[in-house]
Every structure is written in structure tokens, then in C-alpha cells.
Amino acid sequence: MKTFYIVFTSIVLNFNNVFTSVLDLTNAEWTVSNKNESIKISGSVPGGVYTDLHKASVIGDILSGFNDVLTRWVAHDTWTYTGKFNVNESQLNSLVAHMVFEGLDTVAYIELNDHPIGTTNNMFVRYVFDVKQQLKLGENQLTVVFESPIKVANSRSEKYFTAPACVPDQYNGECHANQLRKMQASFAWDWGPAFPSVGFWKPVTIEFYNNIIMRSVTTHIEKDDAFWYIKITAHIESSRNKKDIKSYMSASLKLEGNQKYIIGKDLDINTNDDGTSKADLSMTISQNIVKLWWPNGYGDQALYDLDVYLSTINDGEISHKHLQIGFRTIELVEEDATKYLGNTTAGQGLTFYFKVNGYPLFMKGSNWIPAHILPELGSDRKRIDDLLTAAKDVHTSMIRVWGGGVYESDYFYRRCDQLGILVWQDFQFACAMYPIDTEFLNSVKTEVEQTVVRLQHHPSIALWAGNNENEAALRGNWYTRPQEFQRYKEEYIKLYVETIQPIVKSLDPGRRYLVSSPSNGLESEREGYIANNPYDAHYGDTHYYNYMADNWNLNIYPLTRFASEYGVQSLPSISTLKTATQDPKDLSFDSVFIRHRQHLPNGFTYMKQQIGKRLKLDENDTKYFEKFVFYSQISQAMSVKAETEFYRQNQATWHTMGVMYWQLNDVWQAPSWSSIEYGGKWKMLHYYAKSFLAPVLVSPRLLLSGDVDVYLLNDRFVPIVNGEITVDIFNFSSLIPIRSQTYVVQAEPLRSTKQNISINLWNEPNKEEIFVKFSLKADGITSSPFNFVFPKSLKDAVGLKEPRIQISVSKRTEGRPDNGLQYNVDIRVDTIVLFLWLETNTNDGHFENNGFIVTQPHIRVKYTSKTNLTPTELEKLITYQYYIN
Ligand SMILES: *[C@@H]1O[C@H](CO)[C@@H](O)[C@H](O)[C@H]1NC(C)=O
Ligand SMILES: *[C@@H]1O[C@H](CO)[C@@H](O)[C@H](O)[C@H]1NC(C)=O
Numbered sequence: 001m002k003t004f005y006i007v008f009t010s011i012v013l014n015f016n017n018v019f020t021s022v023l024d025l026t027n028a029e030w031t032v033s034n035k036n037e038s039i040k041i042s043g044s045v046p047g048g049v050y051t052d053l054h055k056a057s058v059i060g061d062i063l064s065g066f067n068d069v070l071t072r073w074v075a076h077d078t079w080t081y082t083g084k085f086n087v088n089e090s091q092l093n094s095l096v097a098h099m100v101f102e103g104l105d106t107v108a109y110i111e112l113n114d115h116p117i118g119t120t121n122n123m124f125v126r127y128v129f130d131v132k133q134q135l136k137l138g139e140n141q142l143t144v145v146f147e148s149p150i151k152v153a154n155s156r157s158e159k160y161f162t163a164p165a166c167v168p169d170q171y172n173g174e175c176h177a178n179q180l181r182k183m184q185a186s187f188a189w190d191w192g193p194a195f196p197s198v199g200f201w202k203p204v205t206i207e208f209y210n211n212i213i214m215r216s217v218t219t220h221i222e223k224d225d226a227f228w229y230i231k232i233t234a235h236i237e238s239s240r241n242k243k244d245i246k247s248y249m250s251a252s253l254k255l256e257g258n259q260k261y262i263i264g265k266d267l268d269i270n271t272n273d274d275g276t277s278k279a280d281l282s283m284t285i286s287q288n289i290v291k292l293w294w295p296n297g298y299g300d301q302a303l304y305d306l307d308v309y310l311s312t313i314n315d316g317e318i319s320h321k322h323l324q325i326g327f328r329t330i331e332l333v334e335e336d337a338t339k340y341l342g343n344t345t346a347g348q349g350l351t352f353y354f355k356v357n358g359y360p361l362f363m364k365g366s367n368w369i370p371a372h373i374l375p376e377l378g379s380d381r382k383r384i385d386d387l388l389t390a391a392k393d394v395h396t397s398m399i400r401v402w403g404g405g406v407y408e409s410d411y412f413y414r415r416c417d418q419l420g421i422l423v424w425q426d427f428q429f430a431c432a433m434y435p436i437d438t439e440f441l442n443s444v445k446t447e448v449e450q451t452v453v454r455l456q457h458h459p460s461i462a463l464w465a466g467n468n469e470n471e472a473a474l475r476g477n478w479y480t481r482p483q484e485f486q487r488y489k490e491e492y493i494k495l496y497v498e499t500i501q502p503i504v505k506s507l508d509p510g511r512r513y514l515v516s517s518p519s520n521g522l523e524s525e526r527e528g529y530i531a532n533n534p535y536d537a538h539y540g541d542t543h544y545y546n547y548m549a550d551n552w553n554l555n556i557y558p559l560t561r562f563a564s565e566y567g568v569q570s571l572p573s574i575s576t577l578k579t580a581t582q583d584p585k586d587l588s589f590d591s592v593f594i595r596h597r598q599h600l601p602n603g604f605t606y607m608k609q610q611i612g613k614r615l616k617l618d619e620n621d622t623k624y625f626e627k628f629v630f631y632s633q634i635s636q637a638m639s640v641k642a643e644t645e646f647y648r649q650n651q652a653t654w655h656t657m658g659v660m661y662w663q664l665n666d667v668w669q670a671p672s673w674s675s676i677e678y679g680g681k682w683k684m685l686h687y688y689a690k691s692f693l694a695p696v697l698v699s700p701r702l703l704l705s706g707d708v709d710v711y712l713l714n715d716r717f718v719p720i721v722n723g724e725i726t727v728d729i730f731n732f733s734s735l736i737p738i739r740s741q742t743y744v745v746q747a748e749p750l751r752s753t754k755q756n757i758s759i760n761l762w763n764e765p766n767k768e769e770i771f772v773k774f775s776l777k778a779d780g781i782t783s784s785p786f787n788f789v790f791p792k793s794l795k796d797a798v799g800l801k802e803p804r805i806q807i808s809v810s811k812r813t814e815g816r817p818d819n820g821l822q823y824n825v826d827i828r829v830d831t832i833v834l835f836l837w838l839e840t841n842t843n844d845g846h847f848e849n850n851g852f853i854v855t856q857p858h859i860r861v862k863y864t865s866k867t868n869l870t871p872t873e874l875e876k877l878i879t880y881q882y883y884i885n
């Protein structure tokens, strides 16, 4: 086999090339019917039965009212999709005809023209069936019968039971989700309803060709001092057992300055018994002709087009893949922590941080749940764009695709590549033990192989993790079966260590595979995969929830090397709740509707207690519920802010190197931990994330002693030299500070630096009348968010007055023209205003910031709208709330 450079166009012109032909069955004529055929409606592919029943008006909006339980009969029935499509002579004459189901949800039996062609039982697997024998000229009929996932899960559990049986009653969910390779949250979660969907959640096609096709391309990229070494692997498929297919593989990589690197070679391809084969090309490129890819906030996201072609020599059949690749190195560093922290308590154990392009970078972001409870709608591009852009806007550099949802669409990861959002990718196993029967394990093997091959080339993927919380669940006896510990441990190792790990390591040797998330990382492995304490602060990542403590107090939080989950609930806005009910009576605490949507046992009690620790809310207030919604959002924002800043500060003392709060998004209008409501509206938490995740932030910590430690957080590659922190003490009744002091400060790059600022509030008289404001001025930093300390709980604040607030809107003229329709909103006040919250009751636009602690008579905030409004129209739309006790 020889490798040589070619002028690429020659290969295209030399033959009478034909690209592999694909018949997309999306446009076939689809019908869907239930078992007794009392319902027969038109179907959609890709789609799903809930979507189709809604379109046909058999059921209402699934997210409205109580429709999650009222439509549950759907998931107990058997649904048959029938599609009619035509095949012509040239298609029929091709030597290979493969029907490719990109995603069937989940347990299905398939017939083509009344001949059985296969069965499926894993929604995360692409199924390919040879249909050469069953296809006919003219009209063909494909029939896919979906069994009730609820029934299959139940019947499998009789044979292969493993804990837990059911979700808590509060979830209104279904049992034994762990028996199925299906989105685990589709049987309900503490933040979501059960919609045990069935259908084609991804496309189905027929591929016609004569020889071979390329299914996917993986790119393994390594670096030394001068070069990048790229190994491009084509994953080839055909009908079984083809020998000696003379082919030509080529690749073209577009580099800086319109240069192209083109390479190709002749191949003799012999496929394995299952019809697969692989072929490689290697490139070596000098480092100075590409730019590095950086996570958001740390640099740009350079991406390069890679085209890979595979053509057969005898008939010039071509298969083509286009990818965008990025050049970056990433490693998860787990090494002796004394190196960083000395011979101290903190220095015991191992570090756990990401080094990107050689730099230790602090990771900031949140956890991603499916973008929609129906998997076919979760790949909607607009929804993904809106959520990922909103994540980027609040300085997200990493999100975690959580293990109870789905492996997201190609589009999702492409957008992460473009936006600089690194992905901590869980395999889809969550909060359960899993069966290990042969059928299950074989299906998981295929799932893992296909997933890694599909996603491996994305620079955004940072690591793989075997599951969500299953190590912790087993160690902590979440399912109260301590007598089964040994059995479950062996099964756990069988699945995540012996089955999944070797596949990931062989297909993607460049990335870390963590067995569980959270875990103690290497230490969990040393302790036999189920660590004694998976939450050990000296190792790995942790999840932390505490609904009983005072969450505004930074001193309650645990130490960790990396906080991969934490958060508290809030209610979504009234305007979002109104999209789920038309009845105003539902919008009260006594309503069955509101209680129905709270899946966290005691959730409202916790929320009330959290609010009660810090804010004063009169139960007899005529606007009690409306205020409760607002206060729950203040409480959530302040809690997650406190916890996040605690972790960021601890970069200095504990080498904490990551924060991902739970959770970014929502699947319905309900109380949840999200920072963005279903429908896209930002909660106060999301606005606050923009501040508490800011690259440069003054971050105070009020200690129990009354001392305030002040940290300067600097996630940049340059130090802060002779910056100025101003500390203003305010009286709640006045916009003029009682006193101010300025400190000259320094901060190292990529560090949290504790400042030599000594503030003690212990001896401050009348602490209930004051609060402290922190602001930073430094060269090269155009804006750094203000920060605040409230020495006393705000429910006891003295001096707050009803403010006079004037809002006026004007069109923004400055700024880039592609910013959409932008307005300046000028806010004038006559006294201190806490948590000033602006709303427009439309999802057609958003404020740049919100939830203000107003300490100046005039502030200006940008508003970006998708529709063209006059300033007067916008002014009329704006309503506001604020906190007063
Ligand atoms: C057919 O199935 C539907 C849905 O499961 C059920 O409501 C209906 O009663 C059944 N009809 C007959 C005639 O059995
Ligand atoms: C068969 O259908 C394919 C796809 O629509 C089309 O490209 C091709 O020209 C058709 N061939 C004949 C012989 O009609």
C-alpha cells in the first residue's frame, strides 16, 4: 500500500462517479395505529406517537395540566407505524440495499412487504438490516410495531430484576426503566413527567450501493513540540464478507490561509463477517498552520474542514464524509495534590482538573438534561441553539450531558465545538443498578461503539463517564438492599469496567474514561471501583445537595476538587406556568395542579424553609403565590451563587477546579433546579450565573467570626496588577455609602487569590441596617460584576423603603448591527432597591442583566428583542418586582 499526494480533483473527474444513493423514508406515506385499530392517524418520521396523536387532535398539549397522567394509556398500547414508499429499477439493481434505522424508540418488530426483517430493543443503537431480498419494484410497505415500553420493562424485570423497582410515587412515573435501553427520564424524574414514548426518534433511510460505504470517520489527534499527528479512520460497511475491493481513500484538510492538505492511498478492502472494515490515513502538520481550539472564555474556537472520500476503483462509487475538527490537547490531571498544596490536609489525595493546551483551566457551567421530554423534539435546532447560546452567554466552558437522557444529536456537539463548550459526556445509565444478561450487554456494546465512533472527532468532548451516581448509589445503599452489595458490585464492574471501558479505550485512547460520575477518579479504581466514600473531598468530583441548611451561607458547603452537580429548586415564572394551565385557580399553593408538578418529595417545604431563612414573605399577602415564585428565584439565585463562589474561591486553598450547577434547562413548566425555564425564559439564577461565573470577580466570604475574606478570581492568562477593590458600606435607606475604602490588589493568572483585605463586621453597630458592596477596577478589565455581603438576613433588614422607580426606553444606536434589535432601558430610583426584577412577559427578548441590587440613582441595562418594537411599546411591556420586607 502506498501513500502519495494527489491533486484531489483528478479523482473526482477521472471516473463517472456516483455517490452512494440514499432513499430517505421521511417522506414516505406514514400511518400509525393502535393495537385494536380504534385509532388510525397519519404518522411522522422522525417523530413519535405523542407528537402524532397531538397533531391528529387525539390528545391535547402533552405538557398542559395533568396530561402527563391523562395520556398514559398511550404508553400501554401497541403502536404500529406503516410506511409506503416506491423503489425504482436502478435502486433495485444495486448490489446492496440496507435499511438504516438511526433511532427506534425502543422495542420494535419490523416487517418489509410482510417479511420479517428484524427486531430492536435499544433506542441508542443504529440498526442496519439487509433488505435486498425483500424489496420490490414499485410500492413497498414497511411496518414497525412498537411494544409498550412499560409492559416490556415490567416483563423483563420478572427475569432480570435489579434495583430499584420504581421511582417515588411523587413522580407519577413508571417502573423498571433500567430494564430498557431507553431515555431513563422518559419514565419520570424529579424534574420531569413520564412520557414513555415510542416511535422513530431519528430518520430511517435505505442505502443503495454496490460495494462499500463509509459510515463514520474518527480522528485521533496527537501533538509533540512541532507537529500535530492526525490519524483519520474510515469506518466502512458493506453487505457481509466482501473480499478484495480495490478502493481509493483520500482526505482533504483545509488549513489557515486557504491552504489544503490532501492525502490519499490505494486500498484493498476485505470486510469482516459482519460486513465492517476500517481504513486509515495519517497526516502530519506543522503547528504553525493551525490555530488552537479553546474552551469559551479562554480563547477562540478554530475549526477546520475535513473531507474524507472513499471511492471504489471499478465503478467509481464514492462515499463522502465532512467533519470539522479542532486542535487542542486535553487531559484530566489526577496527581499527588501535595505538589500544589503542600504537606497539608488539603494536599492529601489527588488533584482532579482539566489541562487544556497545557494550561490548568477552571471549568464553569451546568448540567444538561434532554432539551425535550419527547426525544424526537430534543434535537430541534432552535431549541438547542437557544440553550447553548444562553450557556455561552453566562461564561460556560463545560456542560455535563447527564446520564439519564440521550446521547445528543450531531448538531448539538457541532454547536458545542463552535461555541467552545466542553462536554462531560455520561453514558446513559443513571441512578439505578443495571441488568447484565447477555442480550443487554451485547446491546450496550453496540451502543457504546456507535456512540464513541459518532462523537469522537468533536473537540468539545472532554471525557466519557460510565454512569450518573451509580457508584454513590451502591455505596450509599440508596435502594436499601445492603445484603445484595456484593452481587451489585460484581454486576457494576461487569458493565462499566469490563464491558464499556475497553471499547472506549480502544476507540478513543486519547480521552479519560471515568467509571462513574461522581467518583474519586483513580482512587475509586484503586479501591475496587466502589470507593469507601465516593464523596471524598480529596479526590475526584462530587455532587452536593442540602435543602435544610442556610444555602446563602458560604460556610456550609463541602470541600471538593470538582463540583459536578449542586443546586436548589425554584418555581418558574407565572408567565411560563400559564402556558400549562388556563385556570387562574391553579396558580396557588393549594392547587392540585401545583402539587402535581412538584416531584421532589417535600420539595415545597424545603423551598419555603429556604426562603424563610433569608426573606420575609407574608402568607396572607394577596399576591402570595406570585411573590413566592419571585422569592423562590431570588433564593435559588443567591444559593447557587454562594455555593459556586465558595468553590471558585477554593481554587486557592483546595485546588477546586470546576463548577457545574444542576441544571441548565427544563422539560416542563414545574418547580425544578433549572436556570432556564421551559420555553426559554431565564430565571434569576441564569442572570446571576453571568456574574458568579464571570472571568474576573471580586468574591467575598463572610465568616462566622464576622470577618470577611476577599478573593479575587481571575480566569485569564494575565495577572491583575495594581487593581483597585472598593468596599462601600451602605445603609439600606440611602444611595450614599456610609463609608468607602479602596485597596490596591494583585492577582495571579488562572488563579483565585485571597487578598490582604481586613474587614470585620462583628463590631459593626446595627448590622441589620447595612450591607457591603465590592467593586473592582483594573487595567484591561472593562467590567467586572459588583458583589455584596448582607451581614444579617434580609428578612430582618431595617431601613428599606418603597422606592420610586422610573423606567424609560430608547433605541440603542451603538454596538454591532448584527446584535438584533437593541434597546437601552434606563432605570432611575430614589433609594436602595434589592433584587429589582424586570420582565416583559414575552420570550421574544431578554435583558442583559437582571435581579439588580441597585445602589446608584441611575442604571442602564440593554434589552435585545427579536421583534421590532417602538421604545414606547417596550416601555409598556416592562413590569418589575423587587424585595422589601
Ligand atoms: C381499543 O383500544 C383503546 C385504547 O387502548 C381503548 O380505549 C378502546 O376501548 C379499545 N376498543 C375496543 C373496541 O376494544
Ligand atoms: C430512481 O430514483 C432515484 C432517487 O430518486 C433517482 O436518482 C434515479 O434517477 C431513479 N432511477 C430511475 C431509473 O428512475
Ligand SMILES: *[C@@H]1O[C@H](CO)[C@@H](O)[C@H](O)[C@H]1NC(C)=O
Binding pocket: 343
Ligand atoms: C508531612 O507532615 C507530617 C505531619 O506534620 C510529617 O510527619 C511528615 O513527615 C510530613 N511529610 C513530608 C514529606 O514532609
Ligand SMILES: *[C@@H]1O[C@H](CO)[C@@H](O)[C@H](O)[C@H]1NC(C)=O
Binding pocket: 618, 619, 620
Ligand atoms: C394570616 O392569617 C391567618 C388567618 O387570619 C392568621 O391566623 C395568621 O396569623 C396570619 N399570618 C400572618 C403572618 O399574619
Ligand SMILES: *[C@@H]1O[C@H](CO)[C@@H](O)[C@H](O)[C@H]1NC(C)=O
Binding pocket: 731, 732, 733, 738, 765, 766, 769, 770, 799
Ligand atoms: C441608617 O440610616 C438611618 C436613617 O437615616 C439611620 O437612622 C441609621 O442610624 C443608619 N444606620 C447606620 C448603621 O448608619
Ligand SMILES: *[C@@H]1O[C@H](CO)[C@@H](O)[C@H](O)[C@H]1NC(C)=O
Binding pocket: 745, 746, 747, 753, 754, 755, 756
Ligand atoms: C499580602 O501581603 C503579603 C505580605 O505583605 C504579601 O507577600 C502578599 O503578596 C500580599 N498578597 C496579595 C494578594 O497582595
